[in-house]
Amino acid sequence: xxxxxxxxxxxxxxxxxxxxxxxxxxxxxxxxxxxxxxxxxxxxxxxxxxxxxxxxxxxxxxxxxx
Numbered sequence: 001x002x003x004x005x006x007x008x009x010x011x012x013x014x015x016x017x018x019x020x021x022x023x024x025x026x027x028x029x030x031x032x033x034x035x036x037x038x039x040x041x042x043x044x045x046x047x048x049x050x051x052x053x054x055x056x057x058x059x060x061x062x063x064x065x066x
Contacts, residue, residue, distance in 0.1 A: 003031035 006028065014022060024032070 001035060003028065003035045007032050 007024075010024075011022065
C-alpha cells in the first residue's frame, strides 16, 4: 500500500499548490496499478468467501416465566 499512500500524498501536495496536472513516472504508475489490482482481487476473494458462509439462526425461547 506504499504506492497508494505515495499517490494520495502527491495529490494532497499538488492540490495545496493548486496544480492542475499530475505526472507519474512509469515505475510509480506500475506500482500503483499493481497495488490497486491486488486490492481488487482481495476484495473479490473476500466477497466470495462471505457469500459462501451459511447463516445460522438461533432463537432462544424462555417459555413462560411466572
